[in-house]
Amino acid sequence: MSIGPDAETTMKIGEPALLSRADPSASQFRRQVLAGFAVYLTAAAAAWWAILNLAPDHITVKAFGHAYAASDIRHRLLTRGLELAVIIPGVFIIDLALAGWRDSSLYRLLVLRTPSTMSDLAAFLLWRSRIWNTMILILSLGISLLSGAYLHNWIKQHAGVSLSLAWMSIPAQCVAFFAIYSFLDYWTHRVDHSRHFWPLHRFHHAAEDFCVFTAVRVHPAVFTSVIITTIPAGLLQVSPAALIDVNLFVMALRFVIHSRINSNFGWVGRYLLQSPVHHRLHHILDMTQPVGHFSLVPLWDRMFGTWRGEADQSLVIGVDTPYQHGAWLAPDLFRDYFDFWKGLWPFRSRPAAVLEHFQAKWIPVRVKKMR
Numbered sequence: 487m488s489i490g491p492d493a494e495t496t497m498k499i500g501e502p503a504l505l506s507r508a509d510p511s512a513s514q515f516r517r518q519v520l521a522g523f524a525v526y527l528t529a530a531a532a533a534w535w536a537i538l539n540l541a542p543d544h545i546t547v548k549a550f551g552h553a554y555a556a557s558d559i560r561h562r563l564l565t566r567g568l569e570l571a572v573i574i575p576g577v578f579i580i581d582l583a584l585a586g587w588r589d590s591s592l593y594r595l596l597v598l599r600t601p602s603t604m605s606d607l608a609a610f611l612l613w614r615s616r617i618w619n620t621m622i623l624i625l626s627l628g629i630s631l632l633s634g635a636y637l638h639n640w641i642k643q644h645a646g647v648s649l650s651l652a653w654m655s656i657p658a659q660c661v662a663f664f665a666i667y668s669f670l671d672y673w674t675h676r677v678d679h680s681r682h683f684w685p686l687h688r689f690h691h692a693a694e695d696f697c698v699f700t701a702v703r704v705h706p707a708v709f710t711s712v713i714i715t716t717i718p719a720g721l722l723q724v725s726p727a728a729l730i731d732v733n734l735f736v737m738a739l740r741f742v743i744h745s746r747i748n749s750n751f752g753w754v755g756r757y758l759l760q761s762p763v764h765h766r767l768h769h770i771l772d773m774t775q776p777v778g779h780f781s782l783v784p785l786w787d788r789m790f791g792t793w794r795g796e797a798d799q800s801l802v803i804g805v806d807t808p809y810q811h812g813a814w815l816a817p818d819l820f821r822d823y824f825d826f827w828k829g830l831w832p833f834r835s836r837p838a839a840v841l842e843h844f845q846a847k848w849i850p851v852r853v854k855k856m857r
């Protein structure tokens with residue numbers, strides 16, 4: 487299967503980029519977009535100051551004979567505001583400035599509106615909706631309720647050891663927790679590519695081209711975020727401030743690596759933080775080679791032998807399983823969920839096969855994309 491640029495890719499992506507890097511109008515466009523964003527950030531900073539200094543932190547409203555109270559308002563506004571008003575628009579704007587209008591994520595969302603991009607948009611709306619956590623809870627059969635704090639107390643009671651990062655400063659906790667998070671994320675991502683878990687992760691890889699929102703095109707039955715965030719955070723007593731900082735940073739990085747920014751980030755992308763181009767190689771449609779680039783931190787890939795070297799923006803991405811795509815996600819989500827349980831079915835009558843699979847094949851996990 488071809489992995490280079492071809493007519494089909496051009497057709498999917500649309501017209502060639504209006505602005506190339508060599509074009510002087512491209513740098514002028516980039517400067518204008520970034521200057522506009524700088525003005526926007528100044529306004530956002532003013533709003534931040536206003537919330538911190540002027541907004542009430544606690545409100546009680548009396549209506550219909552009842553008192554309705556809301557607390558911790560400033561903190562909630564700032565966290566949600568940072569995510570929705572700074573991080574997400576920021577990645578879209580940088581993507582627009584660096585990729586040019588005709589090759590940007592915004593162009594895909596607003597003009598091309600391909601079925602795959604509409605799935606990305608629907609996945610984003612679902613992810614931001616109130617039913618998302620409930621869907622994870624139901625589809626993962628309650629696994630998302632597992633508590634790291636309970637584990638912490640259990641170890642403390644039975645082994646007399648209190649695992650904790652709380653003695654560190656907030657910046658040190660952020661670095662330590664991100665290192666732990668990225669290590670666990672690397673291994674759970676490899677498990678996602680194993681034969682039995684692939685049907686759930688396949689939905690993410692089904693995107694036919696990158697758009698910033700591809701980052702949150704995730705099947706709601708994927709419960710690995712519980713293992714890599716909730717449990718270690720509770721187990722290690724990570725402070726809420728550090729947890730929020732790392733979550734926001736990881737969210738921003740995930741949006742960036744699914745953007746259309748044509749960059750390998752130089753030495754940073756080779757060792758510290760994954761680049762959009764390297765993540766494109768992870769999503770490659772060609773299934774004849776083992777998949778690599780699992781981690782947000784390339785050092786883990788290098789350490790465990792899954793670093794696959796350099797990549798480029800022209801690689802064709804996707805899976806060869808047919809997807810309906812479009813804004814109505816239900817058929818694709820249900821088919822993948824059914825495939826997941828169908829794949830586990832033979833194990834129900836052969837417990838020894840479970841043992842054999844996890845003993846002999848779990849490490850190294852199969853890293854080829856499954857069909």
Ligand SMILES: [Zn+2]
Pocket residue numbers: 675678679687691768
């Ligand atoms: Zn993957």
Ligand SMILES: [Zn+2]
Pocket residue numbers: 690701744765769
């Ligand atoms: Zn991805």
